[in-house]
């Protein structure tokens with residue numbers, strides 16, 4: 001079958017790999033000049049089933065409302081009369097009950113655990129490198145009280161297969177001596193040895209190159225998808241500013257823009273952009289630097305060691321599709337980075353970035369067939385899309401092939 005994958009972020013490129021592996025003739029269409037030039041470019045780099053908690057929860061409800069009035073929180077909501085924002089918010093609030101949070105978290109954990117296994121198998125099969133780290137992630141806390149709360153909270157994931165170790169300050173520094181300078185500020189951590197780190201941009205670009213060379217995947221860069229041509233129950237072509245592209249099947253993997261394109265064919269996808277920021281700094285070769293990935297749970301900052309670089313990310317801002325950033329957007333992030341790793345990196349040479357998480361109200365991605373016989377979805381991966389990209393791609397390739405996916409599809413499939 002000829003399959004057009006719309007979107008060459010980490011999600012689209014992973015899907016292209018699995019579809020090509022099934023023998024399909026795959027092309028990837030993207031408006032940028034290289035894969036992973038948007039959200040997959042500068043994320044925090046965590047491959048983290050340990051971060052599977054759905055955002056919508058009773059606690060998030062309080063934070064969401066508080067953030068309307070305060071600007072010093074990790075989350076910022078700019079109220080808007082955009083009907084899509086209002087509709088998304090309404091659906092998000094509906095997911096904030098303990099029962100919904102429980103169901104959504106376990107659905108996410110299922111795809112995240114599967115995906116981590118898929119990433120490792122894919123990397124072994126292709127030999128691609130992506131500055132990966134396989135030694136786990138530390139979710140650390142600054143007070144005994146928040147550590148105890150966090151440890152209780154993490155039990156849900158632990159009961160469903162995530163290996164965790166609750167560690168005090170000494171063991172925390174033993175696990176990652178790169179945090180030694182901040183020792184006195186930290187109470188302890190939840191260590192998740194199953195979690196990993198890696199650069200999703202490098203992953204997507206190296207995998208894209210591998211697919212072009214070894215699996216005949218064709219990348220059509222610099223082409224913006226503008227709509228679809230429909231013929232009865234089927235999509236007959238995808239329309240781009242570079243002309244129509246006809247295929248036998250189409251996979252929407254357009255990240256935060258999936259909802260915008262879906263609307264062209266009356267496909268209502270509950271995906272809204274949630275902006276985040278990151279800085280990437282070169283690590284000093286001769287000084288101590290973090291070895292593992294980490295999340296400062298009290299400051300809501302995540303980081304990864306990516307080869308000779310350190311990447312730190314923060315914030316969840318509801319600001320529509322605006323991808324711009326200003327120096328002041330990074331002040332808290334840089335202050336915490338300097339506090340945790342004062343001698344580790346060259347902060348003068350920071351690369352600044354902002355991107356849009358394609359969030360669903362449930363935090364669960366939207367996968368599978370939708371509305372048309374030959375239209376498939378691989379979108380809405382939210383705050384852990386790098387983690388879920390390979391599992392989602394393999395899942396969607398199974399659905400396209402008419403095979404039973406390797407994991408239970410309950411709650412993962414598109415429902416109109």
Ligand SMILES: Cc1cc2nc3c(=O)[nH]c(=O)nc-3n(C[C@H](O)[C@H](O)[C@H](O)COP(=O)(O)OP(=O)(O)OC[C@H]3O[C@@H](n4cnc5c(N)ncnc54)[C@H](O)[C@@H]3O)c2cc1C
Nearest residue numbers: 007009011031039040043044046225255276384385386387
């Ligand atoms: C600050 C921040 C930190 C994060 N940290 C992590 C983390 O640590 N771990 C994790 O797992 N996830 C993390 N994420 C989430 C993760 O980055 C995303 O979920 C993931 O990158 C989404 O991938 P994607 O391929 O769906 O989207 P994208 O990477 O945005 O890809 C979509 C592609 O579609 C293309 N496109 C869009 N519209 C069109 C069009 N009309 N025509 C043609 N092409 C189009 C774009 O050019 C783009 O290449 C983070 C996100 C942010 C913002």
